[in-house]
Amino acid sequence: MKKRIISLVLIMTMALAITGCTSTPKDGATNSGSSIAESLTIAIAKDENSLTPFTYVSSTGLIVNRLIYDTLLTTNAENEVVPWMIEDDYQVENDFTTYTVTLLEGQKFHDGSPLTAEDIKFSFTYPATQKVSSLKKIANSIKSIDVIDDKTAVINLKNPDINFPRSGLAAMRIISKKQYESQPDASVVNESIGSGMYKLAEYKVGEYYKLEAVSDYFKGAPNVKNINMPIMKDNTAIQQGLLSGDLAAATSSISVEMLETYGKDDALAVFANAGYSPMIMNINNGRAPMDNPEFRTALTYAIDVKGIMSTLYREYATIGTKAVIRPDMDYAQSGLDYDYNVSKANELLDKAGFDKKSDNGIRLTPDGKPCNFTMLVYASNNDRIRTAELITEQLKAVGIEMTVKAMEMDTVDAFVWPDFDVSKGRDYDFAMWGWGTSINPDFLPAMFSSNPEIGTSNVCGYVNPTFDKLVETDFKAVKTAEDLNAVLKNMQKVISEDPGLITFGYADSLQVCNTEKYNGWVSGKGLNVINVYSFLGAQ
């Protein structure tokens, strides 16, 4: 009898475990969500400190920070820069050095104090006084700001910047002069007083954030009164929270493999947003034989970029090109797709002096060393690990042996980008890598310029005098959007002919939201579903 009971319990547990691994479709469930909600629970994947513009840690914090702090402009679902706090007819003059903005009515900070042009002036200059701030670069580009009246300010830049609306006006969070003017060190200020549609009501370290809607927000009371954000660092826990209905959404995205699971639940909807973070295979251009341009070019034929991206992401990615830039950007140069051609790769390698092979079929470099290399990859990034493994398989066909070493993030960084300073060199053969975003026009100069002051992200040690010249002369002389596009396209042509790395592409960001609890979610190009448009009330 006892044996039967134990067997029954074991069978039930296994049955529950199996059913627990998939989501049960809800019979007859329909999307009956409301466009207004009293409260929503949205998981945040990291502890981002007190979420002021000077204390948040990463892009996750930036997402939530944007609900608490407004910016003069913002990016919409089409990734276009549009006015947010200011009137539509802001002026751009003097070859993109002067920007005149006028605040819309009714804006105030969460402590009740009115938001004026003085706060704009302070916001754009204060970060320059800080030792550390992600906003310092913007502040350092400011020559002067004139306050014309309570609502109007004129921002004068030191140098023309055609991209300032995106890189400056849409990035600088407006802070309270009253709060910060007597604080020499912004990083010790923990009280979050913004002018955004939500105020930070409570933050418990390591546990949660509570956001409360600003009922008299100048664009209308938000549709969700309270947003509760538990800090959940484990993706599996977030997934289970979404499936159980404990969570309405999360700041993090899901993997393609989970699409079917979520798709079975009528209460959940998956939002696929175009991603702007490229996945890249870094090549150490300063180390033999990777310093040989023909060797690097051969690799671009030996690796099936399209095949790998399709395997990993199915249709949820944009395939990369030799131009590096996302192919649907305005200034992307067309016709620079990768061509997977093993014969061509072998031919190029033979011609470049890699024609001899060892007994086990591994090519030898011109100075007789076997082509055995190491690929570094973050142990926490499954997609990059899988990509590295697929690359390893493909390179065998051209006689190159690769060993994948998955290591902790900071350890990989220490080899690829020591002290985050490209002038300190690098110590790796190959590395799977990525960048946060590629939208800004200075992305290519930062990636490929051999001048360490410009090429601050040149972790491959890429050197190309033609490219450097384009950066030093044409790029700096840009006066119009057309000039900028032309220069950027030329840069792309140069780096495609002399590749320093391989760009696999841009994975879409897949986010799951519970549309039964709330159906006002808005997603868009490069826009996380947790954004101002998702909660914007009627104007």
Added chain:
Amino acid sequence: MKKRIGHYLIILVIVIVANFFIPRLLPGSPIKTLIGEDTGQMTAEEKMGILDSYHLNDPITVQFGYYIKDLFSDDWGLSFSKRQPIKDLLKSAAGWTLLLSSVSMFFSIVIGCCLGAHSARKRKTKSDLNLILGTTFLSSIPPFWVAILLLAVFGAQLRWFPTYGAYSMWSDKQGLAYVLDVSYHLVLPVLALVLTSLLPYFTTTRYSVLKIINEDYIKMAKIRGVPDHTINVRYVMHNAIIPVFTMVMLDVGYLLSGSILIETVFSYPGLGVLMRDAVTARDYPLIQYTFLISSVLTIIALFLADLCYRKLDPSLEGADEK
């Protein structure tokens, strides 16, 4: 006794020194944590300036001096990554880990010992074999896998238990309601830890009981007609518990090291997660003090075990004197 205290003090000194150097042996540096995502945009001079302000460019001996000074002061400084006072972070996290670990340990000991004693008394029967197989099987499963399974089944699928947190964060429960709420959130993490840590207590108790039940004094007690219950408790378990007690005292030292994986899966705000975050961020001061707390507790536990052992088994005191 003085000699013993001296030994433990030496160990403590070694731990204090080692805790300073261990974080600095990790590849990388705290620069990314201190500056944030725009680290690559800063010039080398700016980065050096940041490191200087945190004394990270000072000679190692000077940095060690600051560490010792802060250690014995009331101010352990701010965490690089959390920008909060380290003492506050540790106090909060330690409380939750202590709760989770001590409850798990209690149930592991009680259930493990009971099953071990039962298995020993039913030696070579099916019951004994099932228990050995069952506990071995459970202990061979990685704890995080058990945790995820429990979360998926009892949390997400059946919705019997919450899927995250140490308490209901969005309701303001007080008093008994709060205690019950915390207990409710403890169920799944404790279950995951207990299931995967039964084996050591089970096998130790089983072996210990097996050794004792064949002793002459047990046989004599049975012959004298001492009731079974009294034999089991006062004769068998009283002696069998000594090796288990050693294990318990060793495990007490790990009470505050936390279970990183269990805490991560259940979003439990304990020391395990704090330590993991500190290591990931190369948050030197936070690493130093979380490791120190854990190490000091282990030393104290060993010292107490040493003292209590002699009370439990007076024959050891005599051996010590000799």
